[in-house]
Amino acid sequence: MFAQVxxxxxxxxxxxxxxxxxFAVVFKATQVFNFAQGALAVCGxxxxxxxxxxxxxxxxxxxxxxxxxxxxxxxxxxxxxxxPLSGRSMLAIIMxxxxxxxxxxxxxxxxxxPQGRVLSTPLPTGxxxxxxxxxxxxxxxxxxxxxxxxxxxxxFFRFTRVGLLMRATADRHEAAMxxxxxxxxxxxxxxxxxxVLAGIGGLFxxxxxxxxxxxxxxxxxxxxxxxxxxxxxxxxxxxxxxxxGMIEQFSSSYISPKSTDIAIYGFLLLILLFRPWGLxxxxxxxxx
Amino acid sequence: xxxxxxxxxxxxxxxGRKGLALDxxxxxxxxxAIVGLLGANGAGKTTLIRSITxxxxxxxxxxxxxxxxxxxxxxxxxxAHKRVGLGLAQSPEGRMVFSRMTVxxxxxxxxxxxxxxRQDEGLSSIYRFFPRLKERHRQIAGLLxxxxxxxxxxxxxxxxxxxxxxxxELSLGLAPILVNEIYGELGRIARSLGTTxxxxxxxxxxxxKYVDTIHVLDRGSIGYSGTAEEAAGSxxxxxxxxxxxxxxxxx
Numbered sequence: 001m002f003a004q005v006x007x008x009x010x011x012x013x014x015x016x017x018x019x020x021x022x023f024a025v026v027f028k029a030t031q032v033f034n035f036a037q038g039a040l041a042v043c044g045x046x047x048x049x050x051x052x053x054x055x056x057x058x059x060x061x062x063x064x065x066x067x068x069x070x071x072x073x074x075x076x077x078x079x080x081x082x083x084p085l086s087g088r089s090m091l092a093i094i095m096x097x098x099x100x101x102x103x104x105x106x107x108x109x110x111x112x113x114p115q116g117r118v119l120s121t122p123l124p125t126g127x128x129x130x131x132x133x134x135x136x137x138x139x140x141x142x143x144x145x146x147x148x149x150x151x152x153x154x155x156f157f158r159f160t161r162v163g164l165l166m167r168a169t170a171d172r173h174e175a176a177m178x179x180x181x182x183x184x185x186x187x188x189x190x191x192x193x194x195x196v197l198a199g200i201g202g203l204f205x206x207x208x209x210x211x212x213x214x215x216x217x218x219x220x221x222x223x224x225x226x227x228x229x230x231x232x233x234x235x236x237x238x239x240x241x242x243x244x245g246m247i248e249q250f251s252s253s254y255i256s257p258k259s260t261d262i263a264i265y266g267f268l269l270l271i272l273l274f275r276p277w278g279l280x281x282x283x284x285x286x287x288x
Numbered sequence: 289x290x291x292x293x294x295x296x297x298x299x300x301x302x303x304g305r306k307g308l309a310l311d312x313x314x315x316x317x318x319x320x321a322i323v324g325l326l327g328a329n330g331a332g333k334t335t336l337i338r339s340i341t342x343x344x345x346x347x348x349x350x351x352x353x354x355x356x357x358x359x360x361x362x363x364x365x366x367x368a369h370k371r372v373g374l375g376l377a378q379s380p381e382g383r384m385v386f387s388r389m390t391v392x393x394x395x396x397x398x399x400x401x402x403x404x405x406r407q408d409e410g411l412s413s414i415y416r417f418f419p420r421l422k423e424r425h426r427q428i429a430g431l432l433x434x435x436x437x438x439x440x441x442x443x444x445x446x447x448x449x450x451x452x453x454x455x456x457e458l459s460l461g462l463a464p465i466l467v468n469e470i471y472g473e474l475g476r477i478a479r480s481l482g483t484t485x486x487x488x489x490x491x492x493x494x495x496x497k498y499v500d501t502i503h504v505l506d507r508g509s510i511g512y513s514g515t516a517e518e519a520a521g522s523x524x525x526x527x528x529x530x531x532x533x534x535x536x537x538x539x
Contacts, residue, residue, distance in 0.1 A: 164396055183369070
């Protein structure tokens with residue numbers, strides 16, 4: 001059973017890590033603690049439902065449409081809500097993201113109805129069996145895709161010119177402006193990336209369960225994940241996501257399925273008490 | 289091409305509802321000159337620099353009236369990055385390096401607007417001017433000494449070969465010997481690249497050694513203008529501004 005739980009924890013944790021990475025990119029760039037990250041994951045799942053089930057697009061095209069819609073959503077949120085409020089207190093902006101998540105939820109339920117939808121994709125659905133270990137192909141695909149995305153974005157930030165300018169913007173806003181960086185464009189891009197990563201996470205979460213606005217709660221596990229990993233740390237978001245996945249699966253299997261939130265937020269509390277800058281965060285700048 | 293690179297006309301700037309931080313300031317900078325802008329703390333130097341570079345708004349200020357033309361083009365309506373793109377670079381006060389990035393990455397941010405083929409050339413020219421930066425090119429910028437961070441901020445601004453470089457409070461918090469060394473290097477750079485420079489200094493004694501002409505800001509207005517020689521010889525100027533400048537500089 002241990003290996004089985006470890007596998008599920010890893011697979012789900014990889015998805016959480018992906019959504020958390022999106023959260024961290026936005027937070028690093030614009031200092032916005034985005035409570036709507038879970039809602040953005042839900043949007044991704046519904047974009048996929050729309051493209052695949054309603055519009056009937058071929059799968060690769062549907063995925064491209066879903067990614068484009070997610071990116072556009074991030075850009076629109078930055079343009080209409082975040083940028084006009086730049087310079088305001090963190091609390092004001094947090095309230096805006098909470099309001100946004102509520103509005104998104106309501107709009108989705110108005111358009112698609114309150115009941116969930118099944119997302120049927122051509123992704124492989126069988127199960128690999130190795131000894132006692134059952135590995136659903138969907139979990140494997142989700143984990144593999146998450147890691148490919150995380151590696152790709154890591155390489156993007158590290159090795160490309162735009163990635164360099166985004167890191168400069170996150171490091172020091174005013175210095176980046178002084179050095180000729182189009183800071184607004186970089187921030188907009190960060191929101192697009194954050195929304196796309198949430199959307200991909202939402203796609204897989206919707207595949208593993210059904211697509212409904214309830215996915216928001218799972219998407220919001222990105223929050224404890226980034227705080228555990230370290231708010232200012234990109235690798236921390238991934239590690240935090242994995243840990244949250246592990247804690248969830250282990251507590252669910254060994255204690256009770258109802259105990260997962262207690263375990264996750266209990267662990268979060270311990271981190272806040274004894275290491276408030278997170279596991280991989282920076283002690284000086286990353287205190288929560 | 290006119291002989292004036294920067295032309296400021298009757299510029300007035302305020303923050304919020306408070307009074308004017310700059311009150312009808314006018315002066316111009318001839319091409320290839322090194323011009324000093326002096327004044328005590330709170331005289332409006334930083335406000336003037338922000339108006340020129342486009343960082344006024346994010347610091348809560350706004351232009352009330354007047355104009356700033358760079359290379360014949362009005363720039364007050366342009367965002368900061370567009371002004372840098374025109375060739376108006378700055379080395380900001382407090383150095384402001386990207387502290388979590390390496391020395392070379394810092395420089396590459398400044399070089400990002402160059403075509404890729406000219407980036408390596410830009411990098412090696414900065415390393416020629418400041419060999420210390422080459423020695424430390426893989427170090428995290430936040431771990432450099434104050435003098436090295438100042439060189440890095442200057443290098444980041446110079447790498448795109450700007451027409452005008454604004455140098456804001458270079459001497460702040462640095463040992464005098466280092467300040468002289470860096471100003472000396474800046475003078476050599478100005479001559480070899482033909483860069484015009486506007487040097488903002490609280491420490492008037494240092495500035496007078498390296499600039500051609502000076503303008504002194506006093507409570508938001510230009511209180512004195514003249515060549516560095518005239519200023520050094522002028523008793524009135526010394527009494528009114530330099531005494532104060534020296535005290536501030538030594539503090």
